[in-house]
Amino acid sequence: MNKISIQEVATRDGLQIEEQFVPTDQKVDLVNRLGAAGVDKIEVTSFVSPKAVPNLKDAEEVMQHIERKEGVTYTALIPNVKGAERALACEADEVNLVASVSETHNLKNVRQKVDDSFANFKDIASFLSGSGIDINGTLATTFGCPFEGSISEDRVMTLIDQYLELGAGGITLADTTGMATPNQVFRLCGKVLDKWPDLPLTLHFHNTRGMGLANVVEGIRAGVTRFDASLGGLGGCPFAPGATGNICTEDLVHMLAFMGYDMKADLDQLIAISKHMEKEVVKHEVPGQIIKAGKITDLHEARS
Ligand code: COA
Ligand code: ZN
Numbered sequence: 001m002n003k004i005s006i007q008e009v010a011t012r013d014g015l016q017i018e019e020q021f022v023p024t025d026q027k028v029d030l031v032n033r034l035g036a037a038g039v040d041k042i043e044v045t046s047f048v049s050p051k052a053v054p055n056l057k058d059a060e061e062v063m064q065h066i067e068r069k070e071g072v073t074y075t076a077l078i079p080n081v082k083g084a085e086r087a088l089a090c091e092a093d094e095v096n097l098v099a100s101v102s103e104t105h106n107l108k109n110v111r112q113k114v115d116d117s118f119a120n121f122k123d124i125a126s127f128l129s130g131s132g133i134d135i136n137g138t139l140a141t142t143f144g145c146p147f148e149g150s151i152s153e154d155r156v157m158t159l160i161d162q163y164l165e166l167g168a169g170g171i172t173l174a175d176t177t178g179m180a181t182p183n184q185v186f187r188l189c190g191k192v193l194d195k196w197p198d199l200p201l202t203l204h205f206h207n208t209r210g211m212g213l214a215n216v217v218e219g220i221r222a223g224v225t226r227f228d229a230s231l232g233g234l235g236g237c238p239f240a241p242g243a244t245g246n247i248c249t250e251d252l253v254h255m256l257a258f259m260g261y262d263m264k265a266d267l268d269q270l271i272a273i274s275k276h277m278e279k280e281v282v283k284h285e286v287p288g289q290i291i292k293a294g295k296i297t298d299l300h301e302a303r304s
Contacts, residue, residue, distance in 0.1 A: 001261055001262065004220070004261045006040055006227065006229060006253060006263055007040055007228045007229070008034050008229065008231060009042075009235065010232065010246075010249070010277070011027055011030055012043040012045055012046050012077055013043065013228075013236070013246055014230045014234030016046065016055050016056055017234075017236040017237070018055055018234070018282055020282075022281055024062055028062055030231075030281065031044055031066045032066060033269075034270075035067065035069035037266050037270050037273060038265045038269070039249070039265050040071075040226075041072065041073040041074075042072060042074055043076065044075065045058075045059040045062050046059060047059050048079050048083060049079075053238065060086065063090035063091075064090055073134075074093050075094040075096050075136065077096045078095045078124070079110050079120075080124070081123050081124055083124075084128055093134065095134075095136070096137075097124065097135060097138065097163075097168070099114055101114070101142055102151060103148070105141045105147060108240070109140065109239040121163070122166050125166045125167045134170070136169065136171070137160075137163030138204065139159055139163075139172070140174045141174070141176050141177070141240075142156055142173040142175060142188070143181075143184055146177045146240050153187075153188055153191065157191070157192070169200065171192075171199060171200070172202040172204050172228065173188070173192070173201070175204065176240055176243065177206060177208055177240050178212065178243075180211060181215075182211065182214045183218070185203070185215045185219050186219075187222075189203070189222035189223065193222060193224070200226065202226040203228070205247045206236065206245060207233060207244070207248070207287070208242065212247035213252065213255055216252060227247070228246065229253075231274045232248060232249075232278055232291070233248030245286075248274075248289070250271050250274050250290050251289050254295060254296075258296055267295070274286070274288055275291050
């Protein structure tokens, strides 16, 4: 069985939508703990407009204060060249560009038409060329849009092509508001990997409708080995109605570990960090289930 990469997004996708601003030192501490727990990649923050996402206005301080673990990729979301300048100054390993497949969602999210986003991405790519920073291209609303409904697979294929042409080394297909169904995931990922067999392809699922882990299983069946997930299941897009949390990292790792998949991430450490985050950082209940139920090997005493 293939090794599965676990890519943590709680400090970006999760904290961006929290009601309370999480203090910078707590963000740094979370990133450090996650790196120590063996996740493969951490989306640390985003270098976006602090007016658009005030919770991540401390992106520089966070990036500059984290400890970098060898073997962990530290990435940051950026919307424009200004974001690229900030990411370069902080020596991010990778930048994550985001365009939505849906025109309406793209307008809401980054106030641009999709074509204008890609024109912008070309400028980012030339700005970063030779810098050593990798580019990952994310397609939001790939599996459905809360405004437009279903999304054309041909359009997804065309936009992947555009990302690759401008030099993206990896692609993420994101299900921004949890509309993907397992058979759809299997079909689309099969198509993408048939066309680009060596593409580092990530799936980014939200569990909005309870289909997140089923979608992972079908993604793996189609050949995908990289998954975004958020500790405790935090997360959601502030620019999409009804958006809720990402698939939960420790629930994902728990499922895959007991299915026999090999991962670098350590389940017990992730469970401990998630409990810490719930109690000490966000200070409200989080959607993750394993921190409530325990692992399937945590047995109870049979009292008569
Ligand atoms: N970093 C910091 N500030 C930025 C910035 C960046 N990457 N990009 C733009 N800004 C600032 C500008 O300097 C300007 O500031 P001012 O009002 O003090 O002059 C302000 O933001 C508006 O800039 P403008 O270029 O007119 O952009 P806009 O208002 O059309 O907003 C985005 C476009 C993309 C910059 C903004 O909507 C954004 O950052 N969105 C974040 C989207 C996001 O994170 N979504 C969730 C994840 S998918
Ligand atoms: Zn997301």
